[in-house]
Amino acid sequence: MSETPSDSDRTRAHVFVTGRVQGVFYRANTRDTANERGVDGWVRNLDDGRVEAVFEGVPDAVDSMVEWCESGSSDAEVDDVKAEYEEPEGLDGFEVRR
Template identity: 75%
Template sequence: MSDSDRVRAHVFVSGRVQGVYYRASTRDAARERGVDGWVKNLDDGRVEAVFEGDEERVEAMCEWCETGSRAAEVNDVDATMESPEGIAGFEVRW
């Protein structure tokens, strides 16, 4: 995929999304879909994530975030499209 085909979504997820394997599940879902980026917990209880890849796959990850891990209770997903930075791989950040 050329760089011009890549998109980037910067996502903030609120609800009961910490301590429920949300980050690990996000990493696994992104890797299954071939999406690059990262995910981390924020001090205010939200989860922040960045997804880069082709538009369809990135949109699929944003939709996935609305449910998240089995134990999560998602209240809101705020996604903003940004210019991709060329991230390779997907990681859980601390």
Template identity: 65%
Template sequence: MSDSIRSRAHVYVSGHVQGVYYRATTRDTARDLGVDGWVKNLSDGRVEAVFEGPRDDVESMVLWCHDGSPMASVDDVDVTYEDPKGESGFRVER
């Protein structure tokens, strides 16, 4: 069972993570886990994401980011933990 304490992770993922369905797969995985937040591409080639929800589920998303979508090649995942801000739902930002 997931830890019910709400957590928030702000993540930057680098590597070959754009054009490989990383955002869509992140969205689908987060929704499956019931994690709120968003994901978007950055102009420098990285993907940025925020995950908010039960601590265990947020940690699952952070761990998932190290592999990402099947066609991705992740070099690094930089994570900062923050106070929850009340994200609702999970969306892909453009």
């Protein structure tokens, strides 16, 4: 039986990734991986060279995305991942923001 998770079954991680993570398809790979795992949210580049992302979904899927960020795309060189867990806002779908 498949049910749509309610907000009480969901969590949200707000993530900042430091390293060589721009210009290496990091955002596109994040979007594709989030879609494969059924995670909603967004990802964008920051002016200081970091990547910022928000993941919303069931806790196991969100945790797997935070863990995935530690390697990211094959050309990325991730130095650090900081994640803060917050209340979900009910995002639907995943987008690359500019």
